[in-house]
Amino acid sequence: MKGIIFTEFLDLVEDKFGLDMVDKIIEQSKLESEGVYTAIGTYRFSEMLQLLQNLSTNTTISIDDLLLTYAEHFFSVIESSYPGLLATYKDPIEMLASIENHIHVEVRKIYPDAELPTFVVEEKTENSLTMIYKSSRAMHHFGLGLMNKTFEHFNSTAQITLEKIKEDGTEVKFIINKNE
Amino acid sequence: MSQEQIEILQRALKREKAARKAAEKILEDKSRELYALSEELKISNEKLAASVTEKSSQLEGVFKNINDAYVVMDIKGNVLKMNSVATNFFGYDISKEKLNIVKLIYQADATYAFESFNTLLNTGSFSNYTARIITKKKEIKWVQINATIIYDEQHKPIAAQGIARDITELKNLEKQKEKILKELEKSNGELYEYAHIVSHDLKTPLRSIDALVSWIKMDNEGSLDATTLQNLKLIEETLETMENLISNILEYSSAGSGTSESQDVNLNETMLNIQKLLFIPEHISIQILKELPVTKGDPTKFQQLFQNLMSNAIKFSNKEKGIVVIDYVEKPSFYQFSVKDNGIGIEKKFHDRIFKIFHSLNKSKESTGIGLSIVKKIVDLYEGTIWLESELGKGTTFFFTIKK
Numbered sequence: 261m262k263g264i265i266f267t268e269f270l271d272l273v274e275d276k277f278g279l280d281m282v283d284k285i286i287e288q289s290k291l292e293s294e295g296v297y298t299a300i301g302t303y304r305f306s307e308m309l310q311l312l313q314n315l316s317t318n319t320t321i322s323i324d325d326l327l328l329t330y331a332e333h334f335f336s337v338i339e340s341s342y343p344g345l346l347a348t349y350k351d352p353i354e355m356l357a358s359i360e361n362h363i364h365v366e367v368r369k370i371y372p373d374a375e376l377p378t379f380v381v382e383e384k385t386e387n388s389l390t391m392i393y394k395s396s397r398a399m400h401h402f403g404l405g406l407m408n409k410t411f412e413h414f415n416s417t418a419q420i421t422l423e424k425i426k427e428d429g430t431e432v433k434f435i436i437n438k439n440e
Numbered sequence: 441m442s443q444e445q446i447e448i449l450q451r452a453l454k455r456e457k458a459a460r461k462a463a464e465k466i467l468e469d470k471s472r473e474l475y476a477l478s479e480e481l482k483i484s485n486e487k488l489a490a491s492v493t494e495k496s497s498q499l500e501g502v503f504k505n506i507n508d509a510y511v512v513m514d515i516k517g518n519v520l521k522m523n524s525v526a527t528n529f530f531g532y533d534i535s536k537e538k539l540n541i542v543k544l545i546y547q548a549d550a551t552y553a554f555e556s557f558n559t560l561l562n563t564g565s566f567s568n569y570t571a572r573i574i575t576k577k578k579e580i581k582w583v584q585i586n587a588t589i590i591y592d593e594q595h596k597p598i599a600a601q602g603i604a605r606d607i608t609e610l611k612n613l614e615k616q617k618e619k620i621l622k623e624l625e626k627s628n629g630e631l632y633e634y635a636h637i638v639s640h641d642l643k644t645p646l647r648s649i650d651a652l653v654s655w656i657k658m659d660n661e662g663s664l665d666a667t668t669l670q671n672l673k674l675i676e677e678t679l680e681t682m683e684n685l686i687s688n689i690l691e692y693s694s695a696g697s698g699t700s701e702s703q704d705v706n707l708n709e710t711m712l713n714i715q716k717l718l719f720i721p722e723h724i725s726i727q728i729l730k731e732l733p734v735t736k737g738d739p740t741k742f743q744q745l746f747q748n749l750m751s752n753a754i755k756f757s758n759k760e761k762g763i764v765v766i767d768y769v770e771k772p773s774f775y776q777f778s779v780k781d782n783g784i785g786i787e788k789k790f791h792d793r794i795f796k797i798f799h800s801l802n803k804s805k806e807s808t809g810i811g812l813s814i815v816k817k818i819v820d821l822y823e824g825t826i827w828l829e830s831e832l833g834k835g836t837t838f839f840f841t842i843k844k
Contacts, residue, residue: 267459283448286455296455298463300470 261308262371263301264337269308270297272333273315285314302373305397324401331405338406339413342366352414353389353438356407357381377403379434387438398429407436509583509604512590515561515597517541529606531576546572546580560600564589570607582611635693639686646686650679688810691744692817705739707732707746711766714747724754724762732768733775735842737822745818746779748811749838753781756836774824774841782835791828815840 274282286295289310293303316323339346345366349355355363359379367374377395384390393400404420411418417439425431503510509526513519519539522530532539545553549571556569565588572580587602653675657664664672711728720726735742746766753764765780786794795816815838819826824841 279448279452280445283451286451294455294458296458296462298459298466300463300466 261303261305262299262374263297263303264299265334266297266303266308266311267299268334268337269311269330270295272330276329277315277319281315281318284318285311288314288318305375327399327401328405328408331402332409334402335406335409335413346413350414352411352416352418353384353387353436355410355414356391356436357384357389359391379403382433387440389434389436391434391436392425393432393434394430396430400429400432400434403434407434411438506603509606510601511541511604512599512601513541514599517557520599526604529575529581529604530573531579544573544575546574548572560587560589561597564591564597573604581606581608583607632693635690639690642686643683646679646683650676653679685810688814692810692814702736703739704734705737705742706734707742710739710743710746713743714750718747718751718754720754721757721762723760724757724764726750727763727765729765729767732766733770735775735844737842741818741821745815745840748815749779752811753779753783753836756783757781758784771841774843776839776841778837778839780835780837785832785834786828786830786836787832788830791830794828795826 270282273285289295289307291307291310293301293307297303312323312326315321316326319326345363346355348362349358356379360381364376367376375397377393377397377399380392380394382390382392393403400422404422407418407420419437419439421435423433423435425433503523506523507525509529510521510523511519511526512521517540519532519534519541522532522534527533530539530544552571553569556566560566565586567586569585569587571583571585573583574580583604584607585602585604587600589597590599590601592598653672657669657672708728708731711732715726750764750766754762759782763780763782766777767780768775768777770776795812816826819840819842823843826838826840828836828838830836
């Protein structure tokens with residue numbers, strides 16, 4: 261997993277819960293990296309799982325909610341780092357529909373070894389979109405958070421419903437309806 | 441600040457330092473990797489540039505040096521590039537005026553031209569397209585064109601290139617040849633007809649003389665002396681010689697004319713025919729050593745050929761037991777025949793002369809000096825050669841070849 265996911269995550273934990281919490285979850289987890297992360301490095305996904313799990317235990321907030329909040333924060337990272345990418349879109353539905361064919365292609369140019377989820381478009385109209393999320397990471401709520409922020413970015417809102425196709429969350433249907 | 445807080449900060453600081461160093465190392469490795477990669481790229485770029493230069497100068501050379509007209513055009517037929525041969529040949533200077541290939545098409549060949557262009561588009565090439573074009577000076581020229589489609593990286597046709605060869609001269613020569621052949625055929629026919637009429641006209645007075653002589657003999661039966669009778673006999677014989685001569689000339693004039701029909705000729709049958717026709721005296725035997733082949737040609741000509749040689753062999757026999765031997769050997773592209781006799785033989789100094797017309801070595805009423813000329817003419821017709829071996833007093837062998 262790319263280092264930027266870790267560094268941004270720990271920055272957010274520090275911001276919301278203080279450096280004590282950062283230190284605590286690192287100490288509580290068994291980390292190969294010993295909690296030393298740089299945005300340009302690559303680390304095991306299991307480290308992220310442990311950090312999330314320990315944060316969830318310490319704060320009694322569910323992992324899904326933590327991921328949702330983290331994703332909303334992460335969108336601002338994208339906004340400030342890759343404004344050009346966002347500027348190519350005028351509509352949130354268009355942007356979400358092209359995750360697979362455009363955004364992930366761009367991501368791979370910068371991080372060739374990135375392990376990305378797949379978003380297959382099942383149905384698309386002007387104001388609605390149905391996509392199937394597939395990833396062994398089961399980080400669908402991270403996706404949901406990014407989507408919420410996407411609509412916000414384009415000054416609109418949407419009803420986004422998640423239906424788990426697989427119980428473990430590795431395959432989830434996203435049903436998105438833009439609010440008129 | 442509590443001890444615990446200090447420790448937390450110290451640990452955080454330690455992590456930050458370690459992270460910085462890790463990042464520095466990653467970046468260093470990355471930049472080294474990038475440097476190596478850019479060096480590699482530089483080298484391969486140089487190689488590519490060199491090979492492009494080489495290839496373009498090779499192409500430029502071909503373009504300039506080629507003796508035929510070279511034309512590059514887009515898919516719609518607009519000419520993009522021409523070498524100087526093409527500029528001179530077609531008369532258009534594309535640096536000064538636009539040219540579409542359609543403008544060059546000669547109206548009568550238009551359908552063929554468009555069909556060929558479709559073939560080119562569909563299959564990627566055509567070869568030996570032969571048609572007329574019209575130049576800027578309104579000259580009509582014959583060209584032979586080979587063309588191929590030029591494709592882009594996605595295999596989309598983007599242009600066509602063609603090499604046009606000026607075959608106007610060749611076409612003119614071909615036409616001229618056809619014309620000459622036709623004229624030749626016609627004049628040959630006229631000549632033959634003329635010979636026919638002449639021989640008929642010449643024979644008529646001969647027959648009158650012959651009739652007159654026999655009347656003189658009849659009217660004066662018993663009153664003519666021996667000398668007069670002898671002279672009258674000589675007149676009759678001379679008339680016969682004359683008639684033979686005329687017949688042979690007619691035969692000769694038809695001998696060389698092209699074989700109108702080429703068919704299988706079984707030479708064994710030819711031999712049977714000849715033996716029925718020729719008068720073969722008791723003391724002469726004809727020996728055919730092996731079964732003769734079947735050749736292609738005009739049966740009458742083959743009969744003339746063998747008949748002339750065999751009748752010569754019989755005619756010039758001076759032995760008690762005369763023999764005429766027919767034989768042949770097969771070679772890859774021709775047959776070599778031989779007609780051998782044990783007759784009087786021919787002196788070496790006459791060997792060349794005997795094939796010329798009216799060259800009879802023996803003056804007699806059956807020998808007109810035309811036979812061997814006919815033989816030679818027929819052998820020539822079948823792209824063969826004829827020669828002889830002979831010893832005076834012992835005999836002669838004629839050899840001749842016939843192309844398979």
